[in-house]
Amino acid sequence: xxxxxxxxKVTSISKLLYNNQCYTDQKTVCDKLSEHFINMGxxxxxxxxxxxxxxxxxxxxxxxxxSFIGFEEYVPKxxxx
Numbered sequence: 001x002x003x004x005x006x007x008x009k010v011t012s013i014s015k016l017l018y019n020n021q022c023y024t025d026q027k028t029v030c031d032k033l034s035e036h037f038i039n040m041g042x043x044x045x046x047x048x049x050x051x052x053x054x055x056x057x058x059x060x061x062x063x064x065x066x067s068f069i070g071f072e073e074y075v076p077k078x079x080x081x
Contacts, residue, residue, distance in 0.1 A: 015022060016029045018036065023029050 012026075013029050013033075015024050016032055017023075018032045023032055
């Protein structure tokens, strides 16, 4: 059933042709419509061309050749209670 927002008219789909098959059962028609709309997003996304990884170094305006960042291992201390 399709409900129009303006006129509150109800339309029933009595027959659905989907993937070259005809469906007339109301539950099956509903299931096939759901299947179609659920799979539409992933199907369209798979057709998009791949995007290249961005070059993040383009945001760095200066060089850091003499810089050093050191990390030390953190060892938690035990507390006596």
